[in-house]
Amino acid sequence: MKIGTIDLGRFPVFLAPMEDVTDPAFRLMCKRFGASVVCTEFVSSDALVRAVNKTRRKLEISDEERPVAVQIYGKEVDAMTAAARIVEQARPDILDINFGCPVRKVAGKGAGAGLLRDIPRMLEITRSVVDAVKIPVTVKTRLGWDDDSKVIVDLAERLQDCGIAALTVHGRTRAQLYTGRADWTWIGRVKNNPRLHIPVIGNGDITSPQGARECFDRYGVDAVMIGRGSIGRPWIFKEVSHYLETGEVLAPLSFEWQLDVLRREVIDSVARLDERRGIIHIRRHLAATPLFKGIPNFREVRIAMLRAESVGELFRIFQSLTPTA
Numbered sequence: 572m573k574i575g576t577i578d579l580g581r582f583p584v585f586l587a588p589m590e591d592v593t594d595p596a597f598r599l600m601c602k603r604f605g606a607s608v609v610c611t612e613f614v615s616s617d618a619l620v621r622a623v624n625k626t627r628r629k630l631e632i633s634d635e636e637r638p639v640a641v642q643i644y645g646k647e648v649d650a651m652t653a654a655a656r657i658v659e660q661a662r663p664d665i666l667d668i669n670f671g672c673p674v675r676k677v678a679g680k681g682a683g684a685g686l687l688r689d690i691p692r693m694l695e696i697t698r699s700v701v702d703a704v705k706i707p708v709t710v711k712t713r714l715g716w717d718d719d720s721k722v723i724v725d726l727a728e729r730l731q732d733c734g735i736a737a738l739t740v741h742g743r744t745r746a747q748l749y750t751g752r753a754d755w756t757w758i759g760r761v762k763n764n765p766r767l768h769i770p771v772i773g774n775g776d777i778t779s780p781q782g783a784r785e786c787f788d789r790y791g792v793d794a795v796m797i798g799r800g801s802i803g804r805p806w807i808f809k810e811v812s813h814y815l816e817t818g819e820v821l822a823p824l825s826f827e828w829q830l831d832v833l834r835r836e837v838i839d840s841v842a843r844l845d846e847r848r849g850i851i852h853i854r855r856h857l858a859a860t861p862l863f864k865g866i867p868n869f870r871e872v873r874i875a876m877l878r879a880e881s882v883g884e885l886f887r888i889f890q891s892l893t894p895t896a
């Protein structure tokens with residue numbers, strides 16, 4: 572599969588853009604474990620245009636994480652176009668447009684998935700952004716606004732006509748938010764439309780190597796994208812890419828090895844922010860990790876972990892969990 576001139580091989584596995592999760596350190600970690608493409612969290616076009624410092628910093632990328640995409644969102648054609656030009660100066664490999672965010676503060680204001688209710692505007696934004704930059708532009712969206720408006724098959728063609736280089740489909744509607752199951756049959760319909768030539772990246776609920784394989788085999792997608800399955804488990808990219816390339820399940824990664832990865836995440840997070848904010852930031856990963864499931868006193872340990880306020884305290888808890896301790 573190719574996005575523009577970027578060749579991603581036979582079974583590309585993307586890291587999904589996730590607000591407050593896909594920071595530079597996490598992206599690099601996922602990349603090293605085998606993610607084919609990583610993406611920033613969504614970046615507000617309005618804030619970019621206003622040159623808000625915190626927002627501009629979201630454009631910081633490193634060569635080691637390439638190919639990397641920067642994702643923008645917004646509902647104004649002019650701001651999105653201007654933001655695209657600003658993003659291009661940060662030299663990402665891909666510019667992704669978010670037409671899928673369902674949260675009220677975004678979709679309710681007509682941006683993100685809100686544009687599924689204003690397709691002409693969505694297409695105008697897409698055309699304008701594609702025309703404004705030289706790097707490949709991709710779009711990430713959902714099946715439609717709600718059950719009665721699953722427009723994705725037709726919409727995919729129209730987005731293709733705007734000149735995008737690939738399309739990511741999250742198999743839910745806006746109304747579903749993150750509930751229910753992603754409906755991959757719709758993703759399959761998009762992919763199997765003979766008029767659609769651009770690559771389709773399927774997204775939603777992939778949490779295992781076998782699950783990823785099934786998405787390629789049953790629905791014919793060109794790539795898969797993993798989001799929540801990587802939180803607290805960035806090594807999922809190692810497991811998935813190994814299985815896709817060899818057809819064999821990777822030998823189990825030791826508890827100690829996985830714990831070391833989590834330690835690294837804590838250290839990276841604290842280095843990027845500061846001890847207090849870094850620990851708060853990484854709690855989501857510690858809460859989600861499958862690593863501690865099944866250990867004795869799981870509940871108490873989890874509570875203690877999520878209450879820890881210093882790296883020392885956290886690492887002492889980790890140490891107490893190692894099988895040799």
Ligand SMILES: Cc1cc2nc3c(=O)[nH]c(=O)nc-3n(C[C@H](O)[C@H](O)[C@H](O)COP(=O)(O)O)c2cc1C
Binds near residue numbers: 642798
């Ligand atoms: C915490 C969180 C933050 C997210 N932020 C974004 C975002 O910034 N841009 C975006 O396109 N999708 C965002 N998403 C949606 C994911 O990219 C993905 O489409 C969704 O989680 C479904 O994939 P999954 O089942 O593999 O998690 C976010 C999801 C989560 C859980």
